[in-house]
Amino acid sequence: xxxFPDMPKGRFVVDVAQQDYYQVLRLSPAASKLDVINAxxxxxxxxxxxxxxxxxxxxKDDLEKIRKQIDQAYAxxxxxxxxxxxxxxxxxxxxxxxxxxxxxxETVQDDVTDxxxxxxxxxxxxxxxxxKQHLRCDPDPExxxxxxxxxxxxxxxxxxxxxxxxxxxxxxxxxxxxxxxxLQAIEAEDAACLPAVAYLKGYLAQYAAEIGLEPHRVVQGYxxxxx
Amino acid sequence: MMGNxxxxxxxxxxxxxxxWAIGGGKGGVGKSFISSSMGQALxxxxxxxxxxxxxxxxxxxxxxxxxxxxxxxxxxYLNGKVTDINRVAGVxxxxxxxxxxxxxxxxxxxxxxxxxxxxxxxxxAHLDTxxxxxxxGAGTSFNTLDFFIHADHGLVSVTPDPGSVENTYRFLxxxxxRQLRAVPEQxxxxxxxxxxxxxxxxxxxxxxxxxxxxxxxxxxxVAASIRQELDTLKLHIIVNQVMEPExxxxxxxxxxxxxRYFGTKIGYLGFLHHDRMVLKSLQQxxxxxxxxxxxxxxxxxxxxxxxxxxxxxx
Numbered sequence: 001x002x003x004f005p006d007m008p009k010g011r012f013v014v015d016v017a018q019q020d021y022y023q024v025l026r027l028s029p030a031a032s033k034l035d036v037i038n039a040x041x042x043x044x045x046x047x048x049x050x051x052x053x054x055x056x057x058x059x060k061d062d063l064e065k066i067r068k069q070i071d072q073a074y075a076x077x078x079x080x081x082x083x084x085x086x087x088x089x090x091x092x093x094x095x096x097x098x099x100x101x102x103x104x105x106e107t108v109q110d111d112v113t114d115x116x117x118x119x120x121x122x123x124x125x126x127x128x129x130x131x132k133q134h135l136r137c138d139p140d141p142e143x144x145x146x147x148x149x150x151x152x153x154x155x156x157x158x159x160x161x162x163x164x165x166x167x168x169x170x171x172x173x174x175x176x177x178x179x180x181x182x183l184q185a186i187e188a189e190d191a192a193c194l195p196a197v198a199y200l201k202g203y204l205a206q207y208a209a210e211i212g213l214e215p216h217r218v219v220q221g222y223x224x225x226x227x
Numbered sequence: 228m229m230g231n232x233x234x235x236x237x238x239x240x241x242x243x244x245x246x247w248a249i250g251g252g253k254g255g256v257g258k259s260f261i262s263s264s265m266g267q268a269l270x271x272x273x274x275x276x277x278x279x280x281x282x283x284x285x286x287x288x289x290x291x292x293x294x295x296x297x298x299x300x301x302x303x304y305l306n307g308k309v310t311d312i313n314r315v316a317g318v319x320x321x322x323x324x325x326x327x328x329x330x331x332x333x334x335x336x337x338x339x340x341x342x343x344x345x346x347x348x349x350x351x352a353h354l355d356t357x358x359x360x361x362x363x364g365a366g367t368s369f370n371t372l373d374f375f376i377h378a379d380h381g382l383v384s385v386t387p388d389p390g391s392v393e394n395t396y397r398f399l400x401x402x403x404x405r406q407l408r409a410v411p412e413q414x415x416x417x418x419x420x421x422x423x424x425x426x427x428x429x430x431x432x433x434x435x436x437x438x439x440x441x442x443x444x445x446x447x448x449v450a451a452s453i454r455q456e457l458d459t460l461k462l463h464i465i466v467n468q469v470m471e472p473e474x475x476x477x478x479x480x481x482x483x484x485x486x487r488y489f490g491t492k493i494g495y496l497g498f499l500h501h502d503r504m505v506l507k508s509l510q511q512x513x514x515x516x517x518x519x520x521x522x523x524x525x526x527x528x529x530x531x532x533x534x535x536x537x538x539x540x541x
Contacts, residue, residue: 043483
C-alpha cells in the first residue's frame with residue numbers, strides 16, 4: 001500500500017539525459033502491461049496542469065515537458081514491440097529467439113524514430129525482434145510513408161494496412177480474443193456494431209498493435225472516436 | 228548527527244520502542260488528531276504506547292485524548308524536576324496508552340535549549356513502552372525538524388488544500404536540508420539554492436533529483452553520502468480530511484512528484500476522510516476513536532496503523 005515495492009533500489013535519481021522510460025513512469029523493467037497503464041494514468045494525474053500536487057514545485061513549461069516525457073515513455077512501453085526493442089537496446093532483456101528458434105533481426109530505425117530522437121542515438125544499431133511471424137517483413141515503402149504521415153486512421157485505411165501486412169482478421173481474433181464481429185465493425189466503422197467507447201479504445205489499440213501500428217495514434221486518429 | 232548516534236547506540240537494546248513522528252508544515256491539518264488516534268489504535272492492538280506532545284508552546288494533545296492533563300508535564304522533565312522520563316508519562320483513560328503532556332507547560336517552553344532537546348531525544352528511547360508517538364507542532368523550526376528526523380518513521384499529514392500541499396513540500400525540503408547537516412558546507416549551500424529555486428549564473432535551477440545526478444558525475448563520493456543520508460529517512464504521507472473523491476488521488480500524486488523532484492522515495496500510507504464527528508467528539512472531550520470505533524474514519528486509522536506496524540516488523 002505504501003510505495004513502489006517493485007522499484008529497483010539502486011535507481012535513485014531521474015536520469016534525464018538518458019531518458020529511462022521506466023524511470024519516467026516510476027516502474028521497474030519487469031512491470032506488466034497493466035502496471036504501465038496504471039503508472040501512466042497516475043503520472044498524468046499528478047502532473048496535469050491544475051494538479052494540486054505540483055504547482056509550487058514546477059512551472060508551466062516544466063510541467064509540459066514532463067507530460068511530454070510521460071507520453072513518450074507510455075507510447076513506447078505500452079506497445080509490445082517497441083517495448084521489446086527498447087528493452088533489448090537498454091540491456092533490460094537479452095535478445096530472444098522466435099518460435100522457430102531463429103532470430104530474425106533487422107534495423108528498425110523507421111519504427112522507433114522518436115526513441116532515437118529522444119536520446120540522440122538514432123544511429124545505433126538497434127535490433128528488432130519479430131515475435132509475431134504473421135507480420136510480413138517486406139513493407140511497401142509507399143504505404144509506410146502514408147502511415148507515417150497519417151493523422152487519421154479510418155477503417156478502410158486500417159484494412160489496407162492489415163492486408164498489406166498479410167494479417168487476417170481471423171489471426172487477430174485468435175491472438176487478441178476480440179470477436180471477429182467487432183474487428184469487422186472497426187474496419188467498416190459500423191457505428192451500430194461497435195462496442196462502447198471504453199471497450200472500443202482497448203480493442204482498437206490491440207488491433208493496431210497486431211498490425212504494427214502505434215496503438216495510441218490509431219486510437220487518437222480513429223474517426224468514430226473523434227468528437 | 229546526534230539523532231543518528233542515539234538511534235545507533237540504543238539500537239542494540241531489544242526493548243527499544245519504535246518512534247513515529249507526525250509532522251507537517253501547516254497547522255490544522257490534523258497532526259494531533261492523527262497522533263492521538265494512532266496511539267489509541269496501537270493500544271487497541273495490544274501495544275503499549277506513549278504519545279508525546281511536542282507541539283511546544285501550543286500543546287493540546289490531552290484534549291484530543293479527552294483528558295485535562297497529567298500529574299507531570301514535559302516541562303517538569305526538561306527542568307529537571309522529574310528525573311525519570313517514565314514518571315512524566317501519565318496514564319490516560321485508555322488502557323496501555325500513556326501521555327507526556329504539555330498541558331501546563333511553562334510559558335517559555337517553545338524556546339527549549341539545545342541541551343534540553345538533546346536530553347529529550349536521548350531519553351525517548353528509554354521509555355518503557357512498545358511505541359512512542361511524537362505529535363509535532365506546525366512550522367519548520369529546528370526543534371520540530373530534529374524530533375521528526377530522530378523518529379524511525381516520519382509521517383506527514385497533508386490536506387487537499389493548496390496551502391497545506393505547499394507547506395508539505397517546504398517541510399520536506401527543510402527535513403532534507405537538516406538531515407544533510409554532515410554534508411560539506413559548500414554542497415549543502417548548493418542544495419539549499421536548488422531547493423529555493425534560485426537561479427545561478429543564468430543556469431536554470433533544476434530539481435534536487437537533477438542536482439544529485441549532476442553531482443554524481445562530478446563528485447561521486449559526496450553524492451553517495453548524500454544518498455545514504457536521505458535513504459535513512461523513512462517518510463510517509465497521509466492525506467487527511469478528504470471530502471471529494473478526486474482528492475483520494477492526491478497522496479499518490481504527491482508521492483510521484485516527490486519521487487521525481489527530490490529523487491527519493493516517500494511512502495504513501497493512505498487517506499482519511501473528513502468527518503464532522505471529530506469536532507463533535509472534541510467538543511464533548513471524548514477521544515474520537517473509542518467514541519466511534521465503527522466509523523469509516525476509525526477503521527481507516529486502524530488500517531494505517533496496521534500497515535505501518537507491518538513495515539516495522541520486517
